Amino acid sequence: xxxxxxxxxxxxxxxxxxxxxxxxxxxxxxxxxxxxxxxxxxxxxxxxxxxxxxxxxxxxxxxxxxxxxxxxxxxxxxxxxxxxxxxxxxxxxxxxxxxxxxxxxxxxxxxx
Amino acid sequence: xxxxxxxxxxxxxxxxxxxxxxxxxxxxxxxxxxxxxxxxxxxxxxxxxxxxxxxxxxxxxxxxxxxxxxxxxxxxxxxxxxxxxxxxxxxxxxxxxxxxxxxxxxxxxxx
Numbered sequence: 001x002x003x004x005x006x007x008x009x010x011x012x013x014x015x016x017x018x019x020x021x022x023x024x025x026x027x028x029x030x031x032x033x034x035x036x037x038x039x040x041x042x043x044x045x046x047x048x049x050x051x052x053x054x055x056x057x058x059x060x061x062x063x064x065x066x067x068x069x070x071x072x073x074x075x076x077x078x079x080x081x082x083x084x085x086x087x088x089x090x091x092x093x094x095x096x097x098x099x100x101x102x103x104x105x106x107x108x109x110x111x112x
Numbered sequence: 113x114x115x116x117x118x119x120x121x122x123x124x125x126x127x128x129x130x131x132x133x134x135x136x137x138x139x140x141x142x143x144x145x146x147x148x149x150x151x152x153x154x155x156x157x158x159x160x161x162x163x164x165x166x167x168x169x170x171x172x173x174x175x176x177x178x179x180x181x182x183x184x185x186x187x188x189x190x191x192x193x194x195x196x197x198x199x200x201x202x203x204x205x206x207x208x209x210x211x212x213x214x215x216x217x218x219x220x221x222x223x
Contacts, residue, residue: 043116043204
């Protein structure tokens with residue numbers, strides 16, 4: 001059973017547009033929610049992460065929005081650029097545990 | 113990149129043969145993980161280690177074993193490889209229960 005559900009599977013956005021990727025979880029014990037970015041042939045790299053004590057975290061053009069009551073969180077990429085074209089994974093973990101649960105990934109293509 | 117290397121980077125083997133993948137870190141991090149990545153499934157945890165000789169199973173551990181005799185090395189063994197184990201394998205390390213750093217991956221093909 002998928003612990004973290006991610007959508008959409010793929011996304012095509014025009015340069016300068018906003019990319020939005022959504023994730024949902026069921027386990028209320030999760031308290032750390034990272035987003036990873038992966039380029040072809042490379043390992044995933046941490047992009048941005050949030051804990052449930054805040055509803056939003058912004059780093060440059062990347063923002064995580066977190067809705068604790070709905071058990072959902074999303075990644076917004078503002079002013080999307082062709083260099084943002086990659087696969088994005090959301091994940092969740094418990095602070096007291098060692099297991100990370102990843103979403104199935106979103107392939108983002110930004111068209112020039 | 114964090115100091116993580118994986119070897120080999122590519123391997124083709126036949127069904128029924130044993131295979132060992134190696135993850136080596138230079139960061140002295142306590143936690144090490146093995147994941148497999150498959151289309152439509154994302155990253156799934158196979159096994160992880162929270163110290164030398166301390167390991168535990170992840171969500172897809174059947175058919176895999178691990179060993180960690182030194183802080184810097186974490187080995188993943190497929191005792192008898194099957195075609196369903198064709199995948200890209202990633203090692204990750206973490207110094208805490210938060211951020212994980214991933215290695216470059218090993219592409220394994222089982223014929």
